[in-house]
Each structure stands twice: as C-alpha cells, then as structure tokens.
Amino acid sequence: MQFLDFDSPVFNYINSLSPIKPVKSVHFTQTFSTLSFASLPSVFTSPHVSSLKDSKFLKRHQFSDTSKPELTSEDAKTADTSEGNLKPTQNPLNQHTGLNSSISITDTSVVPSNGCSHLESRKLIYEAVCPDTNTLNMVDPFASSIPFINNGSENGSFRTETEIKVINQLPHSKELTACDWDSLISDDSELLNFNSPSDTLMNSQPQASGDNPSENDEGMQGASENHVTVSSTSLNNFEVPMDDTDNEGGSSLYRGMRRRCLLFEMTGSRRKHSEDVSNGSSANVPESNQTIAPNDNNLHPPRNGNDSSRCILPGIGLHINAIASNLVDHKVVKHESLGSGRQLIIAPSAGYPSTGSGQELVTALSDAPPFENDTGPAVNVAEDAFKARGFVVNDELSQTENAGEAEACKRCNCKKSKCLKLYCECFAAGVYCVEPCACHECFNKPIHEDTVLATRKQIESRNPLAFAPKVIKTSDPMQEDESSNTPASARHKRGCNCKKSGCLKKYCECYQGGVGCSINCRCEGCKNTFGRKDGSDMDLEANECDRNGGDGSLPMVLHIEADPVSATPATPSRFGRFGKLNPFKGGGKLQRVGENDILEENNTSGNIVKSCSPNSKRVSPPHSIMGQRSSMKLILQSIPSFPCLTPNPKQ
DNA sequence: GAGTTTGAAACT
DNA sequence: CAGTTTCAAACTC
Structure with missing residues (x-):
C-alpha cells in the first residue's frame, strides 16, 4: 500500500473496480493465503487422476521449486543481491494475482508477460479441462486449486466471467461442464470482492518475491522498473512496480500473497523456461503425462532439485509424514522467510501443499507484522499467521514446531528405492527430496520430474489411493x-x-x-x-x-466432515495443507480449520473442515484475524467451486 | 552411529 | 488374494 501511489491512475482505476480499500487488503492477504492453501481441495487421488493431475502438480511443484530452482546460480546471485530489491517477480505476483484479479478485467486476450501465447492457449485448454476433472479436484489437492490459480497466474490475469465464457468456447472447453464454470463465476459479487483484494495486492505489492526470478526475469525487471500497465489488465502488466522498496512491512503481506501466486505461476513460467531449456532431462514420461501437462514436459529442475527445498509433487495426497514435514518446512520457512522469503516456498506437502502451504508460510512470515497481534517473536508471528490462515495449523502444529525441529528436519534416507516408491517418505508425501535427505541415487528430484510423475502414475494405477492421505476423517x-x-x-x-x-x-x-x-x-x-x-x-x-x-511428534489430523457429495475421504491433511475444502458443493463454504467458531457459524453450508490435533486440542483462532474470516469466506467462494464432484475419469 | 525391529510396500 | 521379499522408518543399544 505504501508503495502505491494512490493518486496514480492505476490506483484509481483499481478503486473504481473494487469497493475494497487498500487498507483492508491485509485481510485479503491472509485470505489469499488461505486460498492458497485452500487451493488444494481434496483430495484423493483418484484413479482418474490423470496426467492432468500430474501436470498440475508439476506446475505447482515447480512453483515450489521455483523459489530456488528457477534461479540458476547466476540468477540466484542476482536475485539475492537484488533481493533487497525484491526480485519479486512480478510475474508471480502478477500472474498469480491474476487469480484475484478481479481487476483483471483484463482482456482475455492478454498475453502473459511471459509471452508465451501458445502456452496460454494450452493453459486455457488446460483450465477448461480442469474443471471437468472433478477427479482432479477430488484427487489432487493441488490440481484442483491449481487450475484456477494457474490459469490466472499463467495467463497473468484472472479470468473474468467473460473470459471464462470464452474459455468454455474453446475447443477443449467443451469438456467443462457448464456447471463448473457457473460455479466459478457464480458469485460475481464475491468474485469482485475477491478480486479486489488482489487488486490491491497487485498494486500494493511490490514484487518482493524473488521467487521467480527466472520466470519473470523480464517481467520482473520490467515490473520493478515499470509501473503498472493497466491496459491489458493482465495482471502482469498490471502490476505496479513496487519498486524495490517493497515495503517490508505492510506490503509484506501482499508480498506473501504474491509469492503464493508466484509459486503457482512460477510453475507455469517455469515450465516455459524449462521447455526452452530442457527437454530431455527427464527421462521417459509417459505420453499421457506429456499430453496432459503441456507445460510439464520439460521440467527443469530447479537447480538440480537439490536446491529446491522440497517441492511438492503434484497431486500427492497427504502423507502422515508429509504433515510432519510440512510442519518442519514451515518452520524453516519462518526462519528463512523472514529474510528474503524465497526459501519459503517449500511447501510440503503437500503439500500441499504444498506448495501452497509453503507459500503460505512465507506469506505468513512476511505478512506477520500486519497481522500479528502480539507481535511476538518471529516464530510466534508465524504461528499466528498460520492460525490466522486457518491452516490446519493447530496446536499440534505449534507444538511440532516448537518441539520438532529435529522432526522438521526429517528427510528420507532411502538406499534402494531411488525415492520412487512409497517407501520413500518424500515421494509418498508428494514432495521432492531435498538436500537434507540422505537418500542414494535419488530420482525424486525436479530434474527427474518426468520419471517421478510416471512412477506416480504407475503406482496410482495400481492403487489409486496410494497418494491419498493416509488418515482421513470418516x-x-x-x-x-x-x-x-x-x-x-x-x-x-x-x-x-x-x-x-x-x-x-x-x-x-x-x-x-x-x-x-x-x-x-x-x-x-x-x-x-x-x-x-x-x-x-x-x-x-x-x-x-x-x-x-x-x-508434538504426532501429526495432526484434520477432520473433515463427510461431504455427502464427495465420497472421497477428505483428507484431513490435504485440506489442512491447502486449506481448501470441498468446494464441491455449491455454495459450500470452506471453513478454516481450527476455527471452531467459524465452523459453527458456517456449518450450514455443509462442508466443513475441522482441524483437530490428535490431542484434541482446540485450536484457537487468531484473535486478530477476525476480520479475515470474512475475507476467507470470500475467498473460498471466489474460488471456483469445483463443478462436478463426480469423478471425471477422463481427465 | 550401528544394529535390530517393525510393518508397509512391492513383488510373485 | 495370499504369501514372500524388499524396504526404510522407528526403535534400541
């Protein structure tokens, strides 16, 4: 906010678009974050989960990777150095934000800053497909959310209804069910709200995130230098150059949001880059995968993958271990994030988070100041942020964080499985192995993404629930x-x-x-x-x-009330990670995990996610966040509800 | 840190 | 589907 020039035309424009005021953006930020988490819907990988899912995963996980990966050593350096400047990729923000971007009034035509027009087209298709893939939604936490996000992000702008419609018209769009899109579009007002925040974000946020330097090298530079280009409305363009001066403070929140967005986007962008670069790095990927994930094809491992802290693999269900890992990662993020925030990307899990989660963390950290009530130590802040986000974070999490650093640092130690079997905790959790792992001959790295995906597919073909969360609420x-x-x-x-x-x-x-x-x-x-x-x-x-x-050694378990619609077991963990809920039911509102009050309040909707720690401890919602609740709800709704629950076998 | 135990995952 | 083997985490010393 601070960076923004309120008088600027852009700002005015934005205001006109959204009733929301910049100041409130903060809430949104969290909300947004929440979204990220939420993004992952549920989860069970269904057999259907197809390549699509994978592809999505890849993207995501690229996001996650992105944080580092994209950065080549060179980039990294520059980024680092510039980090102060906020490498922040505008892209990420922009693209990502696109999601929010109600503002994005954008023309659909907008070409992503990335400049990959064709990519975009692909993406469009992809998007269209995604909605369909209920399965995806169901199956892949990442996927479900991703599609939207990615789309928006990739495209650089969030699609407005019109856009969506357009998409539907697309050849592939046919796959989309009308309902899907409808659901997405359904609530304009909400959408607007949702967007507006993002808008704010966009404007306000500097791209601090250096997350995707690579991705947006151009964009970023331009962004940083340039100011928002409202014209195309593409988010990318839209971005306001927050100048280096990312305000660490208030903007930080935005920053966090951006990062998340970035992550998602990054994936896409990454992919793009990767295409350029790699093609063959990975070995054999089943065509299906490739086809499915247009972008996936050449994944680049971010630097070897090693650098990347764990990258979440697409669609993998929560794994018990993953949860712990996530916790760990989060922690790590906290520490690291405070500084640059790049590291944060680590989302575990799954994680989900993955990615999202990881980002969330980041966001939280960076955002912490604004949110934080108590302003305690960074750690506390982070925790608060977590809670605020409604993450699955529960006491357990906190405990884990407190107690479990060792745990947090846990990594696999595979000797013979190449980290491509479920024996490998990392693989099972849907994350790439990272340096801390003591594994040998590890193939569970971004560089071998294709192999990983292929293996995943194979395993899923054998057992569709192989990557589903192991613990579910019944x-x-x-x-x-x-x-x-x-x-x-x-x-x-x-x-x-x-x-x-x-x-x-x-x-x-x-x-x-x-x-x-x-x-x-x-x-x-x-x-x-x-x-x-x-x-x-x-x-x-x-x-x-x-x-x-x-x-705190035990993982927390999310409770998800059975959604009649979704027979799938709600994966507690996944939800937790991504914070998303069952979007399925129309209007179902996602609840924040851990906020009992909210749950109760919104119970009517039906889908409820509860977070419970094994301890049964109740998670107390962050006090300061009250305002955020509303935002979260908005977000949830704004997130396209997944249209069809029915699994779409066809990807 | 090395060795043992354990049970999931994978294989037949 | 059952039995066996492989594997890596959890555990013990």
Missing part, C-alpha cells in the same frame, strides 16, 4: 464408531496391520497418524491409545493426546 456412519467425535474419528484409510507393536509405536500408521485403529485394521493386540480397533479406550485418547502433545 463421517461415514458405518465406519464411525463411538470415537467419532474425537480426533480419533479420523481413521487410517487402510488400517494398520501391526502384529507386535500393539499399535503403540510409530510403526503403526494409525498411531503415527494420531488416530485410532478401526475395523479396517488387521492389527493384533491393538492397544492404540487413540482408539482401539474394538472401539474401546477412546477415553485414553485424551491422555495420550496430552502426552503426545508435548512432543
């Missing part, structure tokens, strides 16, 4: 047992098969996931403190939780 009456109201209501998707551990050690996935055993378990001598297979001892849970709470 509201299914059938499965639900007495424990249903407790965190234990979450259950391991497959159940454990413990023979000797008594389900009291982390060998047991149920225990590890902080959930009780269920009828799905074949365990012997179950003593799971979170809930025995027979349903007894739930009372122990509380105690256990408390105990565990201390170490």
